[in-house]
Amino acid sequence: MTTATRTATGPVHVTAEVLATKSVGAFHHLSLVAPDVGERSRPGSFLAVSVGDGHLARRAFWIHRVGPMGGHRAVVEIVVEERGAGSRALAALPAGAPVAVTGPLGRPFALPREPVRCLLIGDGYAAAALTGLAERLRERGCGVHLVLGGSDDAHVLEPLAARRSVGHVEVAVGDLTAAVLRALPEVDVAYAAASPETQRFVADAVAGTGVTCQVALERPLTCATGLCHGCPVPVLDDQGDPHVVRACVDGPVFRAGRVDWEALG
Amino acid sequence: MSDWPFTNPVLTASGCGGTGRELAAYGDLTELGGFVTRSVTLQERPGGGEPRIVESPSGLVNAIGLQNPGVVGFLRDELPPLVDLGAPVVVSIAGHSLGEYAELARTVGRTDGVIALEVNLSAPDPLGSGLLDAREPFQAGSVVGSCRRDLRADLLLLVKLRSDVSRVAETARAVVEAGADAVVVGNAQPAALPDGRAGGLSGPAIRPQSLRCVAEVARALPDTPLIGCGGIMDADDAREYLAAGARAVQVGTALFHDPTTAFRIAREIGPQTEPPAGEDDR
Numbered sequence: 001m002t003t004a005t006r007t008a009t010g011p012v013h014v015t016a017e018v019l020a021t022k023s024v025g026a027f028h029h030l031s032l033v034a035p036d037v038g039e040r041s042r043p044g045s046f047l048a049v050s051v052g053d054g055h056l057a058r059r060a061f062w063i064h065r066v067g068p069m070g071g072h073r074a075v076v077e078i079v080v081e082e083r084g085a086g087s088r089a090l091a092a093l094p095a096g097a098p099v100a101v102t103g104p105l106g107r108p109f110a111l112p113r114e115p116v117r118c119l120l121i122g123d124g125y126a127a128a129a130l131t132g133l134a135e136r137l138r139e140r141g142c143g144v145h146l147v148l149g150g151s152d153d154a155h156v157l158e159p160l161a162a163r164r165s166v167g168h169v170e171v172a173v174g175d176l177t178a179a180v181l182r183a184l185p186e187v188d189v190a191y192a193a194a195s196p197e198t199q200r201f202v203a204d205a206v207a208g209t210g211v212t213c214q215v216a217l218e219r220p221l222t223c224a225t226g227l228c229h230g231c232p233v234p235v236l237d238d239q240g241d242p243h244v245v246r247a248c249v250d251g252p253v254f255r256a257g258r259v260d261w262e263a264l265g
Numbered sequence: 266m267s268d269w270p271f272t273n274p275v276l277t278a279s280g281c282g283g284t285g286r287e288l289a290a291y292g293d294l295t296e297l298g299g300f301v302t303r304s305v306t307l308q309e310r311p312g313g314g315e316p317r318i319v320e321s322p323s324g325l326v327n328a329i330g331l332q333n334p335g336v337v338g339f340l341r342d343e344l345p346p347l348v349d350l351g352a353p354v355v356v357s358i359a360g361h362s363l364g365e366y367a368e369l370a371r372t373v374g375r376t377d378g379v380i381a382l383e384v385n386l387s388a389p390d391p392l393g394s395g396l397l398d399a400r401e402p403f404q405a406g407s408v409v410g411s412c413r414r415d416l417r418a419d420l421l422l423l424v425k426l427r428s429d430v431s432r433v434a435e436t437a438r439a440v441v442e443a444g445a446d447a448v449v450v451g452n453a454q455p456a457a458l459p460d461g462r463a464g465g466l467s468g469p470a471i472r473p474q475s476l477r478c479v480a481e482v483a484r485a486l487p488d489t490p491l492i493g494c495g496g497i498m499d500a501d502d503a504r505e506y507l508a509a510g511a512r513a514v515q516v517g518t519a520l521f522h523d524p525t526t527a528f529r530i531a532r533e534i535g536p537q538t539e540p541p542a543g544e545d546d547r
Contacts, residue, residue, distance in 0.1 A: 010290045013525050054323045056468050056522045100523060222318040222325065223521035226287030229280070229303070229329050230318035232311075244311045244332060249287055265315070 011225065012036045016101040018093050019070055025154040027125050028080040028091040031069055037103040038066040038074030043111070043133035044216055044253045047078065047103025048224035051086040057222045059086045060248075062193070063104060064128035076103075079128040079157065105224055106252045109133050109191060109214055115141030116188040119211075120166075121180055121202055123149040123194030127157040129216045130193050134166045143167060145183050149176035149194065177201055187211060192256070193218075196264060203256035213256035219247040234263035269490065270353065270380040270421055271298035271513055275503065275531035278494050278517030279304055279357040279385060279425070280329065282527075285347045288520065292528030294352035298513055302343070304359040304385045307369060309335035319458055324470030324496075325518055326456050328463065331359060331394055336372055348378035355423065357383040362397055363411045370412035374420050382420055384412055386440070387427035387452035389465030402432070402439035413444030425449035428471065428478040428495060434485035441489050449515065450482050451475030451495035468518040472496030476509055483510025498526065500533035507534075 016034035023029075037047055041063045048058035061078035069075040080091045093099060111133075112118070118137050122130045127148055137144050145168045150156035156171055163169045172179040176198065184190065184205055192202045193216040206213040222230040226249035233247045235258045242260060245251070276299035282288040285300050294300050312332025319326050334342060339356075347354050356373045360366035366384065373382055386399045386408060399405045409424055416422060424445040426436050437448045453465025454474065475495025482491055493506030494515035503514045519526040 013291055013523065050522055055320060056323070056325050056518060057318065057320050058522070102524060220316055223524070225290075225521075225524050226283040227281055227524060228318060228327070228521050229283070229312065229332050230316075230327065232315065232317065232332070242311075249283070 009040060011103055011105050012040070013100070013102045015098050018095050018097045018099060019072065019075055020095055021093065024158060025156070026081060027157065028082070029064070030078050030080060030090070030093070032076045032078065032099070032101060033072050034076050034101045034103065037101060038063075038076045041066050041076065041104040041132070042108035043136050044106065044108035044129055045104035046106050046129070046224075046252060047076065047101050048105060048221070049090060050100040051089045053089060055086050057086075058102070058224045059090060060105070060221045060224045062126065062129040062216070064131050066132065079125045081125045102225060106248060107250065109216070109253050111136060111140065112142060112189055115143075117143040117186060118145065119180070119183050119187040119190040120144060120146045121149070121176065121190065121192040121194055121198070122146065122157065123176060123198050124151065124155050125157055126193040126195075126216070126218060128193075130191060133191060134162070138165070138167065145187065146170070147172055147176050147179045147183060149173070149198070181205060184209065184211060189213070192216070199256070200261045200264075203259065203261060206256065214253050215256050215259065217247050217252045217254060217259070219252070221248050224248045234260040236260050269512070272353070273298035273531045273536050274507065274513040274534055275527055276355065276492065276513060276515045277301050277520065277527050278515035279383060281517035281520045284343045285350065285352055288524060289350055289352075291524040294347070294350050296531050297527055298353065298531070299355040299381065300347060300352040301355040301383055301515065302339070302347075302357050303333050304331050304357040304388070305333050305336050305339045305369065305373075306331060306359050306361070307336055307365045309333070309338060313462075316458065321466065322470060324466050324468035325521065326458050326464040326466050327453060328390075328458055328465070331388065336369055340372070340376060344376065344378065353380050354378055355381040355383050357385050357425070359385040359388060359396055360408070361395055363407060366397065366408050367411040367415060371415040374416045380421065381423055382412070382416065383423040383425055383449060384409060384445075385425050385452075387425050389427070389453045389455045390463035393463045402436040405436050406439035406443035409440045409443035409445050422446045423449050423492065425452055425494070427452045427454065428475040430474065430477055430481065433478045434481045437482045437486055437489070441486060447490040447492060447512075448482060448486075449492040449494055450479045450511070451493060451515075467496070469496040469498055472502065476505055479506055479511050480509045497530070498522075500530045503530050503534055
């Protein structure tokens with residue numbers, strides 16, 4: 001197993017091993033033995049996988065869970081939805097297969113200092129970005145209300161497991177906007193991992209309410225490591241001037257008010 | 266010419282190493298022959314629309330649009346951390362006019378911590394990018410002449426040409442006669458994204474063409490140091506370029522697939538000790 005470890009924090013590039021795979025609803029869960037990736041991961045971190053076979057671009061996945069498994073200290077679990085050749089190849093990997101992994105990547109969620117009331121909005125497999133966050137918020141004494149969405153039941157990520165670990169879970173199949181609007185008046189902070197449309201809806205809904213909101217943006221990535229400048233995110237600075245930053249290293253988590261949603265398209 | 270400043274024959278390719286700080290997470294920049302920055306323009310450029318990069322067989326087609334903070338922002342925010350890391354910095358420049366190229370060369374040439382200047386004359390879509398059209402050898406020579414005029418004599422001047430087999434030797438001769446110290450052969454090839462926008466194809470798909478171009482230029486200009494670039498994924502690929510006549514190589518697209526690639530190849534090939542034959546004749 002090769003490991004490129006430069007520093008005590010930050011990403012590493014390793015040859016990981018698929019420890020276990022399982023299908024849950026519409027998704028494939030992969031458990032990876034990826035030295036140092038799990039240990040360094042924080043809520044909102046993601047990793048990048050090379051799928052090989054002439055595919056040069058990386059495939060990026062939220063780090064869903066980190067924990068002990070099969071004698072390993074920090075096994076990383078990711079959630080894969082088959083969308084193209086790369087994710088299909090990855091979903092088909094058997095246990096024991098080697099896979100090149102870089103992670104943990106990106107700026108994670110900022111956690112509140114006080115025990116505040118939090119609304120977490122997770123749509124489809126993107127809800128994987130919120131699993132570790134919910135646990136960390138609970139540890140800090142925060143109230144957690146999780147709205148889990150999905151196009152159908154099979155695309156709602158693990159509602160039963162979420163109910164075991166999160167205070168209040170509401171499943172909203174199809175359209176989760178009504179559930180979000182009902183919950184917002186009761187919270188101080190919102191976190192959204194969903195489609196850009198849903199995230200923009202949340203950003204608009206919290207504007208002017210005093211609720212602070214962070215979004216975990218999922219953009220098409222090529223290198224996922226900050227090298228290629230292929231994942232532009234238009235943002236507005238405090239003066240309202242536009243800038244273009246990278247989703248992979250300047251994000252993927254952004255303050256909702258910083259994103260120029262009109263220009264994001 | 267000035268001394269060859271690259272202690273290892275493996276450099277990164279422009280636009281493929283982020284600002285350098287991101288790449289430094291995966292290896293020691295001081296072990297590379299050079300870290301070539303993204304192409305810097307006089308004014309800030311926000312870059313192009315999405316998608317900016319799509320996969321094609323054994324390649325990527327990119328239309329980044331030369332996103333960069335402009336030379337002032339670059340010298341203020343991006344160069345100092347690179348110098349602090351001890352990186353052997355090569356600054357790539359791209360201009361909209363002869364005057365801009367000259368100003369960029371003058372400005373960068375005055376800056377400490379830069380070991381070479383790379384004049385980018387091979388953007389895959391110069392006209393669409395608003396850059397000076399330097400596709401003709403005469404124009405390319407004019408750009409290089411305007412850069413050389415005000416540049417410190419001890420700063421190595423590289424010129425990066427695209428791998429256009431039919432013109433590359435002629436263009437290389439023109440830029441060397443105009444004052445280039447070395448020629449970088451190979452950049453993303455003009456291509457189109459699936460939606461028809463202009464872009465550049467890079468990766469192993471273009472390696473055979475770049476290799477041919479290196480061989481052509483090496484034959485035409487045997488005394489000019491060449492740096493080969495295009496689709497290098499491992500040390501064997503790099504050795505092909507060295508065997509074809511390149512004195513060094515640039516690794517680009519492979520970094521997007523595995524950010525440790527350049528460091529690994531640099532270690533496998535090792536530092537350069539022997540100057541190639543013929544250099545003393547210059």
